[in-house]
Amino acid sequence: MRSNSWRSLVAATLGVFSVGVNAQTGTILDLGSLLAGQKNLTTFYSLIQKYPNILLQLPSYSGVTILAPNNDAFNKIPYTQLNKAFADNDADTITNVLEYHILQGTKVAAQLIPGTPVFLPTLLTSPNWSNVTGGQRVENVKQAGDVVVFVSGQGSRSTLVQADLMFTGGVVQVIDSLLIPPTALTNTTQAFNLTSFEGSLYASNQLSSFESPNVTMFAPQNDAFTALGPAISSMTSDELASVMDYHLVPNQLAFSTSLTNGSKWLTQQGENITILHSGNNVYVNSAQLLTSDILIANGVLHVIDNVLNPQGPGAQPNPAIASQAPVFASASQVNSLPFTSAIPCTVSCPVSSTSGTATSSAGAKATTSGKTSSSTMTTSSSKAIGAAIARETGFNKAAGLMVALGGAVMML
Structure with a gap:
């Protein structure tokens, strides 16, 4: 049970107990007074008032950064789906999403070095939403022209539109889109069209290892698998498991800033991978890094x-x-996507079909397919993403909200 002093703190923060600051004195306001005075933050302020328990998660009353979506950010979300989540009074889901908008520590825009991303821990620590130590991250980078962006789950980008609004407990940064909490691995591979990589994890029975906490993985694009053809699709599941384990660095969060030239990283397979730089290109062994830092x-x-x-x-x-x-020796280009038939069907599945279940065992040939059902390959459907979240976490109401958030991603 929270102490009465914490409850008083929450009330004071929201302006229930007014600090009574005169704007002309230049005195820093409490959070409630600050938000109340920002006409572009009325929707966010109403959420904080409706779900004040988020403030009980603060480790202290100092040193936090609140990424506050402006009113236009909420206008990007399909209201019918959001309204259902709010009508259900799903305080747990909404609280977790709000916690993802609160950074640990005071971060002001002037501290950012252009071109150098930083990965900031948030207050989102619920195991239903985060499986990393110290709070789920948000990427923050300052681009050319002093444009500051925050990159969240599935590559969603939010731009800083009003910087460094100081309050007595930290700073508010106003952004133009809601942050999207990072999704489960399989949701992310579908969104980025990494379906052969996903299918290979099912075919090799390695998905659970790749879903362990605090991991870094290097996912080959689909073309990388079609370039190998039988050289990889004819492997036994044990052989394939060894290959896939070589793409996983366990117990390490290696963001792009850690992938320095000449650095070596021990993989789950037992061998090291080596990072090499040449000009602006980065290589993992001989494979070029195409897209980095997908949370x-x-x-x-x-x-x-x-x-x-x-x-x-x-x-x-x-x-x-x-x-x-x-x-790989004997690599041969094929047109079909290997391993995609190993991905379990989750949308519009045939009633009597069992082909979507990964059943390969040690010594059996790894699964490959020349055809993939449209439901498996669909990556732009926010409805499918929400359904998958509900299936993997058992959190149906979370899926409802994430459907709406996924819709916001498509509208950016």
Whole structure:
């Protein structure tokens, strides 16, 4: 049970107990007074008033940064779906989403170094939403022209539109879109069209390892799997498991800022991968890094252009050519996407079909398919994403809100 002093603090923060600051004195306001005076934050302020328990999660009354979506940010969300979540009075879901908008520590825009991303821990620590130590992260980067952006789940971007509104407990930064809490691995692979990578985890029975807390993974794009063809699709599930484990760095959150030239990272397979830089390009062994720092519920994912081979850990890139050759013997290009049939069906599934279940066992051939159902390959449907969240977490109301948030992503 929270102490009465905490409850008094919440009331004071929201302006229930007015501090009575004269605007002309320049005295820093309490949070309630500050939000009440910002006409572009009325929706956010009403949420804080409706769900004040979020403030009970603050470790102290100092040193927090609140990323406050402006009224226009809420206008980007399909109101019918959000209204249902609010009508259900799902305080737990909404509180967790609001907690993702509160950073640990006071972060002012003037401290940012242009071009250098920082990954800031938030107050989102619920295991239903986060499986990383110390609070789920938000990426913050200052771009050319002093444009400051916050990157959240599934690559959603929010732009800073009003900076450094100081209050007695920290600072408010006003953003133009809601932050999207990072989603589960399988939701993220679907959103970024990494379906062969996802299917390979099912086919090798390695998905649970990749969903462990605090992991870094390097996910080959679909073209990397089609470039190998039978060289990978004919592997046994044990052989495939070894290959996939070489793409996972356990117990490490290695964001792009940690992928320094010459650094080595021990993978779950037991061999090291080596990071190499050449000009503006970054390579993992000989595979080029295509997309970095995709936040997921249990860590961070980077997309690479080739499948890594644990039998050739010393593979080196040739920076003089645009595309690196596969590092597997007998690689043969195919048109179909390997392993996608191993992905369990979750939308519009045939009533009597069992083909979507990953049933490969040790010694069996890894699953591959030349055809994938449209429901499996759908990556832009926020409804499918919400349903998957409900299936994986058992959190149906969370899915309802995330459906709405997913809709907001599509509208950005």
